[in-house]
Amino acid sequence: MTAVHFGAGNIGRGFVGLILHNAGYEVVFADVNAELIDALAAADSYTVHEVGPEAKDWVVDRFRALNSRSQEAEVIAEIAAADIVTTAVGPRVLPFVAPVIAAALVARDPQQAPLQVMACENAIGATDTLRTSIETALAAQDQSGAIGRGVFANTAVDRIVPGQDPDAGLDVTVEDFFEWAIEKGPFGDGVPDIPEATFVDDLSPYIERKLFTVNTGHATIAYHGFAQGAGTLVEALALREVSDEVDAVLAETKALLVAKYDFPPEQQQKYLEKNLTRFANPALSDTVERVGRAPLRKISRHERFIGPAAELVERGLGADALVRAFGAALEFDVAEDPESVELQALLAGETSDEDLAVQLTGLPTDHPLLPRIVNAVERRRAVEAG
Numbered sequence: 062m063t064a065v066h067f068g069a070g071n072i073g074r075g076f077v078g079l080i081l082h083n084a085g086y087e088v089v090f091a092d093v094n095a096e097l098i099d100a101l102a103a104a105d106s107y108t109v110h111e112v113g114p115e116a117k118d119w120v121v122d123r124f125r126a127l128n129s130r131s132q133e134a135e136v137i138a139e140i141a142a143a144d145i146v147t148t149a150v151g152p153r154v155l156p157f158v159a160p161v162i163a164a165a166l167v168a169r170d171p172q173q174a175p176l177q178v179m180a181c182e183n184a185i186g187a188t189d190t191l192r193t194s195i196e197t198a199l200a201a202q203d204q205s206g207a208i209g210r211g212v213f214a215n216t217a218v219d220r221i222v223p224g225q226d227p228d229a230g231l232d233v234t235v236e237d238f239f240e241w242a243i244e245k246g247p248f249g250d251g252v253p254d255i256p257e258a259t260f261v262d263d264l265s266p267y268i269e270r271k272l273f274t275v276n277t278g279h280a281t282i283a284y285h286g287f288a289q290g291a292g293t294l295v296e297a298l299a300l301r302e303v304s305d306e307v308d309a310v311l312a313e314t315k316a317l318l319v320a321k322y323d324f325p326p327e328q329q330q331k332y333l334e335k336n337l338t339r340f341a342n343p344a345l346s347d348t349v350e351r352v353g354r355a356p357l358r359k360i361s362r363h364e365r366f367i368g369p370a371a372e373l374v375e376r377g378l379g380a381d382a383l384v385r386a387f388g389a390a391l392e393f394d395v396a397e398d399p400e401s402v403e404l405q406a407l408l409a410g411e412t413s414d415e416d417l418a419v420q421l422t423g424l425p426t427d428h429p430l431l432p433r434i435v436n437a438v439e440r441r442r443a444v445e446a447g
């Protein structure tokens with residue numbers, strides 16, 4: 062059994078690659094980072110070091126590695142013959158890997174079992190997004206029918222994998238907790254045998270609970286922490302101003318998840334408290350820059366702040382802390398982060414507060430949340446203007 066995995070970074074090596082390896086797949090890593098791919102291609106194994114009370118070390122071997130830029134033809138041939146293709150490249154990179162998967166579907170023997178496609182990104186419906194881009198690429202070649210050679214399942218992946226020590230080589234340090242929920246329906250009778258994944262009938266409660274608890278909480282700590290001068294999540298959480306904000310944000314998303322999915326309140330409370338412990342894990346030394354990375358994505362319409370805040374307001378429920386977290390995100394000014402640089406340029410630009418609020422969040426102009434977002438933009442600009 063072969064799985065081609067795009068993105069040999071933190072979650073690629075430390076989670077998806079490991080779980081597929083443990084399930085018996087030969088993993089073929091595909092990445093654009095030449096140095097990383099050369100190191101993987103030259104290695105026989107790497108180790109995933111868990112930290113935490115249940116920690117173990119796991120050796121991953123029997124993998125191969127291909128450069129998805131310079132060895133694109135080989136990657137296409139691998140996918141054409143593979144059982145599974147997964148990604149962990151970031152949601153905004155999916156359109157760039159889609160044409161390669163499209164070409165592999167065209168090359169695939171129609172008699173072969175369908176290619177099982179799963180995007181493992183922090184986003185709602187990431188595999189649907191990937192599928193749409195694959196369909197576009199197929200249509201451009203007049204090959205739309207080849208989409209039937211794949212099955213597409215959305216997933217929710219959860220494991221904190223921080224930036225790695227530059228001296229760690231290919232080894233990855235991760236928390237001991239993980240959860241990989243995968244939609245079952247698309248596979249029909251051919252559900253893949255991945256013992257450490259959980260196959261579910263309806264992914265929505267899983268992905269929304271994960272994104273709006275783990276990632277909303279995480280990003281709240283990162284942005285308020287950055288604004289307070291903290292460097293790590295642990296430092297940020299030690300600040301009362303930050304811990305109060307994350308508690309308030311998670312109380313709001315709890316109200317939404319309980320109302321929308323009927324989660325028992327005490328179960329959601331337990332879940333969010335477990336996550337507060339995960340965020341405070343000193344052995345991970347995660348940074349506010351990593352967790353806050355790509356702020357334009359994180360403040361967009363269906364993401365961790367505006368997604369739940371819009372739904373809360375539509376239900377007549379409170380979203381003040383989520384709006385404050387959005388406001389803190391506007392302060393994220395990190396020269397190495399292209400989206401942060403773009404965000405700061407937009408805030409410094411001439412676009413009106415209202416137009417910029419719409420541009421950043423994608424909220425319709427008549428949405429009841431919008432005036433509060435406009436206000437946050439206005440306040441941020443006023444502070445910057447001194």
Ligand SMILES: NC(=O)c1ccc[n+]([C@@H]2O[C@H](COP(=O)([O-])OP(=O)(O)OC[C@H]3O[C@@H](n4cnc5c(N)ncnc54)[C@H](O)[C@@H]3O)[C@@H](O)[C@H]2O)c1
Nearest residue numbers: 068070071072092093094149150151152182183220221222
């Ligand atoms: N790190 C975590 O804690 C964590 C947990 C759950 C989900 N995720 C999600 O996993 C995804 C990856 O995150 P990460 O932390 O591993 O990031 P990362 O930066 O460590 O890894 C991303 C990898 O993708 C590669 N890449 C970029 N463009 C590519 C392309 N066009 N083709 C092939 N490879 C390409 C990069 O070179 C890099 O090696 C994101 O969507 C993230 O939200 C991360």
Ligand SMILES: O=P(O)(O)OC[C@@H](O)[C@@H](O)[C@H](O)[C@H](O)CO
Nearest residue numbers: 183218219220221222276279352
């Ligand atoms: O990966 P991002 O940029 O969407 O979000 C940063 C972190 O919140 C995220 O990587 C978490 O560590 C992860 O989602 C935990 O499962």
